Amino acid sequence: MLTLNVVNKELCVGDIRIVGVSSASIFLIGDTEVVSLSSMFDTPPESVIIAPFVPLPTEE
Structure with missing residues (x-):
């Protein structure tokens, strides 16, 4: 079993x-x-066919 300890600090996400x-x-x-x-x-x-990426629609 994996135990992960995280210390949360302020997170600011832009774009x-x-x-x-x-x-x-x-x-x-x-x-x-x-x-x-x-x-x-x-x-x-x-x-099973595995492709690396599924493209997302682009915003115009």
């Missing part, structure tokens, strides 16, 4: 620009008590 999101990603700003991650495939591994 954020996300260009793409991977197939398994998390983006957090601020506090959280618990993060639980799990993954499951019901297909054979050789039939």
